[in-house]
Amino acid sequence: MDTQFGFIGLGLIGGSIARALRETNPTGKILAYSRKPELSADLQSALETQVLDDVVFSLNELSDCDYILLCAPVDCNISYLPELAKVISAKTVITDVGSVKSGIHAAAEAAGLSARFIGGHPMTGSERTGFANSNALLMENAYYAITLTEACPQERVDAFLSLVKQIKSIPVVLSPEEHDDAVAAISHVPHVIAAQLVNLVRTSEDADTMRLLAAGGFKDITRIASSSPSLWESILSANTAFVLPTLRRYISLLTEAEQALVSHNKEEIRTLFSEAGEFRNSLQERRGALPESFVLHADLRDEAGAIATFATLLAVHGISLKNIGIVHNRAYEQGALRIEFYDRDALERAYTLLNDNKFTVYR
Numbered sequence: 001m002d003t004q005f006g007f008i009g010l011g012l013i014g015g016s017i018a019r020a021l022r023e024t025n026p027t028g029k030i031l032a033y034s035r036k037p038e039l040s041a042d043l044q045s046a047l048e049t050q051v052l053d054d055v056v057f058s059l060n061e062l063s064d065c066d067y068i069l070l071c072a073p074v075d076c077n078i079s080y081l082p083e084l085a086k087v088i089s090a091k092t093v094i095t096d097v098g099s100v101k102s103g104i105h106a107a108a109e110a111a112g113l114s115a116r117f118i119g120g121h122p123m124t125g126s127e128r129t130g131f132a133n134s135n136a137l138l139m140e141n142a143y144y145a146i147t148l149t150e151a152c153p154q155e156r157v158d159a160f161l162s163l164v165k166q167i168k169s170i171p172v173v174l175s176p177e178e179h180d181d182a183v184a185a186i187s188h189v190p191h192v193i194a195a196q197l198v199n200l201v202r203t204s205e206d207a208d209t210m211r212l213l214a215a216g217g218f219k220d221i222t223r224i225a226s227s228s229p230s231l232w233e234s235i236l237s238a239n240t241a242f243v244l245p246t247l248r249r250y251i252s253l254l255t256e257a258e259q260a261l262v263s264h265n266k267e268e269i270r271t272l273f274s275e276a277g278e279f280r281n282s283l284q285e286r287r288g289a290l291p292e293s294f295v296l297h298a299d300l301r302d303e304a305g306a307i308a309t310f311a312t313l314l315a316v317h318g319i320s321l322k323n324i325g326i327v328h329n330r331a332y333e334q335g336a337l338r339i340e341f342y343d344r345d346a347l348e349r350a351y352t353l354l355n356d357n358k359f360t361v362y363r
Contacts, residue, residue, distance in 0.1 A: 006062035007032040007069050008080055010042050010052075013097045013122055014071025015134025018051050020167035023136050029053050033062060042131035063087045067163070070096035073234040078104050081111040088116070093156055095120045099183055100238040101147040101176035109149070118160050119147030119176060121183070122169060129228050136167075137342060144169035145183075147176045184242035189250055191232055192243075194225040293340060294347040299360040300326065300337040310337065313357060319350050 003025055007014050010032050018030055032043055034055050039047075046052040059080075062068055068084060070077035077096045081104075084094060094117050096104055101119045108117035124142035126133055144164045148157060164171040174182070201210045201218075236243055260268040300306050307324065314321060323340040341347045354361045 002027045002029060003067070004029040004065045005031065005067050005069065006056075006065035007052075007071055008062075009070065009072035009076070010046055010131050011071065012126060012129050012131070012134050013124075013138075014069065015042065015046065015051070015131035016124075016136060016138040017069065017071070017097070017122070017167065018046065019134055019136040020139045022051050024166045024168075031056055031062060031065065033057070033059060045131050059083055060087050063089050063092070065089075065092055067160075068092060068094045070094065070098070073231060074098040074100050074104065074238045075234050078107040081107050081113060081117075085111040085113055092116065093118060093160060095160065097122055098238075099187060099235050101145075101179045102241075103238050105147065105149060105176045109151075114149050114151035115153065116156075117149075118152060118157065119145075119179075120160075120164075121145040121147075121179065129231070135342075140168040142169050144171050145179050146171050146173050147179050148173060180239055180242045181246075184239055184246040188236060188239055188243050189246045191224050191227060192236070192247065193250070194222045195232075198222050198225045294322075294342070294344055296339045296341075296347060296351055296354070297362045298337045298339065298354060307337065310339065310354075310359075313353065314339075314350055317349070317353055319346050319353070 005018070005021055005025075005028060007018060007030070010018060018032075021028060021030060030052050032046065032052050032055050034040065034043055034057055037057060039055060043052070043055050047055065056062065062084075065088075068088065070080060072080075077098055081094070088094070094108070094113060097120055098104060099121055101121065105114075105117070105119055108114055122139060122142055122144050124138045126138070146157075146160070146164065161171050161173075201207055201214070204210060257269075257272060259265075260272070298310065300310075307326075311321065311324060320342060321339060322342050323338075325338050326336060339350065341350060351361055351363065
């Protein structure tokens, strides 16, 4: 019998998982729940693109699903557990995609669902939101954190691990506490830092000049500041126990840097960057809290049709573009045309093609 999936929430991550499941389970049934009789734009789009088979308006209609995926904000996901406990069938496994795990595991236990709940967190995403920005490729080669309790039978765990591998993600099994401590450092605190760095510039007296001069470096390290405010309100509130000590450690490190500058300790400043650089360079190039970008830059002649020439050459050779645009400030970015691709293979093919056609291209 074909696997049946039920989704509660179908934004960027839920939509990307649903798309990946549709590709790998073409005969499976995918449903989504709506609390309101009028369909949201996300649900309407998912139906039109045939990612969804149907939308249901009662949780009872998800009772026969093999998997129910909670893809709403963290606090909303938790609120559904007591209701689902009353309606799901004996075969149903509930999972979530939230970036905080301790709280939802505690809620699952309180609802009597410990043996039926498997925590999940795909370590991928985008600063953009909504089903319109979802893509099955977001799941490919992304680490997928899976958090377990001893109450969950091994056969359910094994089946879920297989499902994660089926959508081309890489499962990593952790305890809820290990997960929450790790993401506080690699995702949650960085979002706070990025947002406050933008606010530092925004509230400066010469903010207009800074905005004009802001180039690749500033934009790269603050990109995640554009993420959903309501989403991050929910995440940070749910993971305060791990975010606070990590944030305080970061503040302590900033204080050390401040003291090195005050005392003109050049050796300490050099060590700060050398140690950070060595560790940063050791990180694997893969999708993280945000997906890897596949970008080339190219010199662009100031003449009519220049961009069309690039786009046409790539299109003729079957290379799809994710995005293309002009870089107006070149302080940190070589080239004046920025071309983004969906995957590394397309990037490599484009690099070779453009070089062979005498364009000056930079990785």
